Amino acid sequence: EPEVTQTPSHQVTQMGQEVILRCVPISNHLYFYWYRQILGQKVEFLVSFYNNEISEKSEIFDDQFSVERPDGSNFTLKIRSTKLEDSAMYFCASSDRLMNEKLFFGSGTQLSVL
Amino acid sequence: RKEVEQDPGPFNVPEGATVAFNCTYSNSASQSFFWYRQDCRKEPKLLMSVYSSGNEDGRFTAQLNRASQYISLLIRDSKLSDSATYLCVVNMGRDDKIIFGKGTRLHILP
Numbered sequence: 001e002p003e004v005t006q007t008p009s010h011q012v013t014q015m016g017q018e019v020i021l022r023c024v025p026i027s028n029h030l031y032f033y034w035y036r037q038i039l040g041q042k043v044e045f046l047v048s049f050y051n052n053e054i055s056e057k058s059e060i061f062d063d064q065f066s067v068e069r070p071d072g073s074n075f076t077l078k079i080r081s082t083k084l085e086d087s088a089m090y091f092c093a094s095s096d097r098l099m100n101e102k103l104f105f106g107s108g109t110q111l112s113v114l
Numbered sequence: 115r116k117e118v119e120q121d122p123g124p125f126n127v128p129e130g131a132t133v134a135f136n137c138t139y140s141n142s143a144s145q146s147f148f149w150y151r152q153d154c155r156k157e158p159k160l161l162m163s164v165y166s167s168g169n170e171d172g173r174f175t176a177q178l179n180r181a182s183q184y185i186s187l188l189i190r191d192s193k194l195s196d197s198a199t200y201l202c203v204v205n206m207g208r209d210d211k212i213i214f215g216k217g218t219r220l221h222i223l224p
Contacts (some may be wrong), residue, residue: 036168043201043217045213045214067180102163105159
């Protein structure tokens, strides 16, 4: 079965540093998402992306966050100046159609901000 | 009212028993509904979509009640491998915002 791939699996960074989390969605998918999950808490929606632009974002997704699809395969999440509370598992997901059906998730990047 | 609300559990259920979870959602315009399963420190995986007419997949049955704005999941003849967190997922009907509930933890006891 096709997979969503995320790298790195673990990222440790100092507070205030910039991090870029990388995702390779499934090749024929057009809709891309970032979610995060703080340990022991719910999976939280961050942002959705379609047709090279953000289609929806949550209150969490403030000016410190940005997403990009720099080429035909990668989908990245950048956090400009990390805070301690950004420590979480970040999941990328993709799907092949809007308003329906399966989100395919990557295995996540565990971000630890020290 | 929270956008998607679930009883966090845990539900401790003996193997072979039947267990049911409910989930309520706040937005009456919500279009699509799903149950996902998440194992500890793993990514969520789709268990099943939930259709208005209800749907069944083996031991799993999902129902949607639009009037009361809830969905349910029934697991029959539970197996040890069913132990996981079950996530209620709702497409809120606003552009493309798919929201997860906090999840219900299920422990199947031998």
